[in-house]
Amino acid sequence: MxxxxxxxxxxxxxxxxxxxxxxxxxxxxxxxxxxxxxxxxxxxxxxxxxxxxxxxxxxxxxxxxxxxxxxxxxxxxxxxxxxxxxxxxxxxxxxxxxxxxxxxxxxxxxxxxxxxxxxxxxxxxxxxxxxxxxxxxxxxxxxxxxxxxxxxxxxxxxxxxxxxxxxxxxxxxxxxxxxxxxxxxxxxxxxxxxxxxxxxxxxxxxxxxxxxxxxxITVPHVDMYCEPHVIQTTGAKITTFVQNEYFTVQKWDIEREWSVEQTDYFLLVSVLDGKGEFCTAQGTYSLQKGDHFLIPHSFDRFTIQGNLQCIVSSPTWGK
CATH class of the missing domain: 2.60.120.10 (Jelly Rolls)
Structure with missing residues (x-):
C-alpha cells in the first residue's frame, strides 16, 4: 500500500x-x-x-x-x-x-x-x-x-x-x-x-x-562519538548520524526535489522545519513543520518536493 x-x-x-x-x-x-x-x-x-x-x-x-x-x-x-x-x-x-x-x-x-x-x-x-x-x-x-x-x-x-x-x-x-x-x-x-x-x-x-x-551503568564511561557521514545528492544533503544494531538515524536537508528508492523495512520521518509535498504515483500529501509520518515497506520509490529539514529513522536489527 x-x-x-x-x-x-x-x-x-x-x-x-x-x-x-x-x-x-x-x-x-x-x-x-x-x-x-x-x-x-x-x-x-x-x-x-x-x-x-x-x-x-x-x-x-x-x-x-x-x-x-x-x-x-x-x-x-x-x-x-x-x-x-x-x-x-x-x-x-x-x-x-x-x-x-x-x-x-x-x-x-x-x-x-x-x-x-x-x-x-x-x-x-x-x-x-x-x-x-x-x-x-x-x-x-x-x-x-x-x-x-x-x-x-x-x-x-x-x-x-x-x-x-x-x-x-x-x-x-x-x-x-x-x-x-x-x-x-x-x-x-x-x-x-x-x-x-x-x-x-x-x-x-x-x-x-x-x-x-x-x-x-557502564564503568568506566565510554564516549560514543559518532562521525556523521554526509552525501550531497541532486536536491538533498543526507547526513547519516548513526547506524547500529537497533536503528539508523539520518537528517534529510531537502532543496526543491529529491527522489528516493525505498530499501528499508519502513521509515519514520519527522519534519523539523520547512514545508513541501510527499509525492507518489497514487497521490500527493502536504508536509509542514511538526508532521510525523511512517513510510511503509510497500513503497518502491517516492519523491519529496520543497524545502524541508527532516530527521529520519529506520530499524536495522534483522537486516
Missing amino acids: NIPLFFAPVFQERIWGGNRLREQFGYDIPSEQTGECWAISAHPNGQTTVINEPFRGKTLGELWDDHPELFGHFPSDRFPLLTKILDANADLSVQVHPDDEYARTYEHGELGKTECWYIIDCKEGAELIYGHHAKTKEELRQMMEEGRWHDLLRKVPIRPGDFFYVPSGTVHALCEGTLVLETQQSSDTTYRMYDYDRVDEHGNKRELHLDKAIDV
Whole structure:
C-alpha cells in the first residue's frame, strides 16, 4: 500500500516540561509543563493514532498486529522504535537505561533502551550530562551515596544541530533550555539516579533507582562519538548520524526535489522545519513543520518536493 501514515502525537506532562512544543511546532499541548511529544509510538504508555485514510483512527500498535506487511514483516514481537520531541524547560533527572537482557529479566519483558538525540534548539551556553568520572563500580557507588554529583557527572556543551548517541548503560540528562528530537528503542524503562531533590505538587520527591542504576551503568564511561557521514545528492544533503544494531538515524536537508528508492523495512520521518509535498504515483500529501509520518515497506520509490529539514529513522536489527 503506497500511502504514508501520518500520526497525531501523544503529549506527556513532566515536572521539567514547558510550552516550547506549542511555541516551536504549534502543537495543542495539555499544559505549561508539557515535556514530551511522543510522535511515532506503539508503546502501551503512549500509542499514536493514524490521522489519514485508509487507517484513520487506528493505533500504530493495531497496525503492527493486523498489517505486518506494512512493516515488511519485520522480525520482532513488537514495534521496535519510538520517536519523541522533548522540551527540557528545566533540568531532567540524571538517569541510565538498561540493555535488552537486563530489562527482559527485571522489567517484565520490556526492551532495553538505547537512544540518540538531535539538538533542535538550545539556549546559549547550554549543556547536557553525558557520562561520569568514576573509574570503578565501587567508586561510582561511593560518590553516589555521598552525593558528590558535581565530581561524578560529566557535562558537555551543546549547540543546535549537535547529535549524541546514548547507548544503554550511559549516564545522561538533558539540561534546562534544550529542545531535542529523540530516537530510541520502544521502551519506557528509566533508572533515575539523581533529581536535584525536587518535589512534585504534593511535596513528594520522585522515586530513585540507585541499585538498578549501579547494576547497569557502564564503568568506566565510554564516549560514543559518532562521525556523521554526509552525501550531497541532486536536491538533498543526507547526513547519516548513526547506524547500529537497533536503528539508523539520518537528517534529510531537502532543496526543491529529491527522489528516493525505498530499501528499508519502513521509515519514520519527522519534519523539523520547512514545508513541501510527499509525492507518489497514487497521490500527493502536504508536509509542514511538526508532521510525523511512517513510510511503509510497500513503497518502491517516492519523491519529496520543497524545502524541508527532516530527521529520519529506520530499524536495522534483522537486516
